[in-house]
Amino acid sequence: MSGHSKWNNIKRKKEKTDGAKAKVFTKIGRELAVAVKEGGGPDPASNSKLKDCIAKAKAANVPNDNIDRIIKRAAGDGDENKYENIVYEGYGPCGVAVIVEALTDNRNRTAADIRHDFDKFGGNLGTTGCVSFLFNRKGVLIIEREDQAEDKVMEDALEAGASDLQADEDVFEIYTEPDDFSGVLSDLTDKGYEFETAEVQMVPSTYVQVPESKQNSMQKLLDVLEDNDDVQNVWHNWEAPEEEE
Template identity: 90%
Template sequence: MSGHSKWNNIKRKKEKTDGAKAKVFTKIGRELAVAVKEGGGPDPASNSKLKDCIAKAKAANVPNDNIERIIKKAAGDGDDTKYENIVYEGYGPNGVAVIVEALSDNRNRTAADVRHSFDKFGGNLGTTGCVSFMFEQKGVLVIEREDHDEDKVMEDALEAGAADFQADEDVLEIYTEPDDFSGVLSDLTDKGYEFETAEVQMVPSTYVKLPEDKEASMQKLLDALEDNDDVQNVWHNWEAPETDDEE
């Protein structure tokens, strides 16, 4: 099986940069609305994109009432905002690979803001394809390790069609091919599993460490990108140092 994803390490960093839950909820809400409009309507049974977004929302603890309200509003005619999916690629300090996924109603504004963040914190925005070859799209489902038997989870995951399974001290990580994500998620949900995260991610093939004097700039770059309302996801291959302020 493949090497460890460093998910736990990166996730902790991401949680810090996400900050307030309200901002996370807002971003996922936008993603849900776009899934309804572009994915084929408000029924997750026939809209796999929406089904995946709902799973991501629930893993992020978005209340069911919020999810239903967003879907209902998006299915009506009350919101005419047109969002565009945009992907930016660039480099952080010392060449760390960064992919930024945005949903924007103003391409020029978003591009300028993203470029400014890269420039301000020692990185630079690149061209399409400059770093994406270093990443692979995978479904990622993460379960807290406590109260779970590792062998049983692995058996259930592989039986459901997962491509890979990893374990560390805190979490159990399940990987799928992107097209298999919904099926594996549905199967494991039916078995009663709950997830810390459940989404299709861009997983780097290799990770890089930074000199200590560059770590603060890299973290500030991630913070600035995550704080941008148009930015949905930021993927990178920085192997951030472990911190002592874990839960």
Template identity: 80%
Template sequence: MSGHSKWNNIKRKKEKTDGAKAKVFTKIGRELAVAVKQGGGPDPNANSRLRDCIAKAKAANVPNDNIERIIKKAAGEGDENKYETIQYEGYGPSGIAVIVETLTDNRNRTAGDIRHYFDKFGGNLGQNGCVSFLFERKGVILIEKEGLSEDKVMEDGLEAGASDFQSDDDVFEIDTEPDDFSGVLNDLEKKGYEFVSAEVEMVPSTTVKLEESDAALKMQRLLDTLEDNDDVQNVWHNWDNSDQDEEN
């Protein structure tokens, strides 16, 4: 259900400038470093949080050398920044459910920024738990269809331990239980598959379309502004923007 809308978001990100891509690399780098320090060390075999972050980094085309350098640095002494994970929940225009995951070294700054963005674009920040019940945590792996057999990809995915398989216009979506994500991804990687996206995420149980163009534009601007913030790691929502024209 999420594949088409998610693919639309990924295509938008692929078209961003090199500077924006560098920001994505920086955010993933921060996530890797925190995973090393808070998840149990630099060995991905013993640190599932780090293992999942590495998978996300590879799918985002972060070079292996960069990944290894970040892990080694984070494993060393003298951490100059103390980041904490904080999740925010709220509503975008027309009641679209939004979850914002952040890594911050200044919770007052981050909270102020997030609240301002919601207010500016016609939404409102709510209490923790106000929308998270509308989402389920899943591993989601997207593979471009071009040149691949649907039956073969489905067979390989389910054989690897996937919980669900879906075919969209442009991508195959392979879903997993959160604890099975790394194992399924590793198995598919060994079989030669390349991924356009791979991470454990919050998937909405149902999605909502915005019929009014003004609301859709405000929602897209809210998402873009959130994702442009250095403290924001992930933004999940239940807006079905698969038919949305790309606007800035």
């Protein structure tokens, strides 16, 4: 079993993205296109990066027609913008570790924007490797508990190849090695499970609490980073407080 539950942090991110589906779909579409061009072509059977992106897109309810159209367009010889993957690392208020994964066609613009955001909300942009050692890349699948028996979910998850499962009050958190993520997702989907979220994430090994006086700045930093069109993912180790119903 894992230690600290991740669901509260994931839920905050999910609630925000649920309210901005168009932007989410656009970002996932860009990620799919880059996976086709950089990962080895349009066939997910031979392109593991694309396979994981498709799984992420489906979990985010991107329509299959949209996914197919993006892949076909990316496989062509169009003159679309050339995007590059860049990872930024830094600290938020009170030493919260933050990793920002971006896809950009202008690295100078993106770097300036992200540095400005960190500075504005009490953080600072660091150097490569300054916080990444505090995270592990894992596949994360979240299933609502509802009336499902924990023993059955655990059995199915482990049989599918999951490395860990944690039972939260509201959900089951299933973890996989990155290379096993697509297979576990496919197997559990075939067994009828539906997911609140399913993607490969940077999962913190330790968490940081932020005093109430700094929580607003911390949340604003995360919000402005996630709203940046060049930013694909924002990972952090803030142990966010439970939100009141």
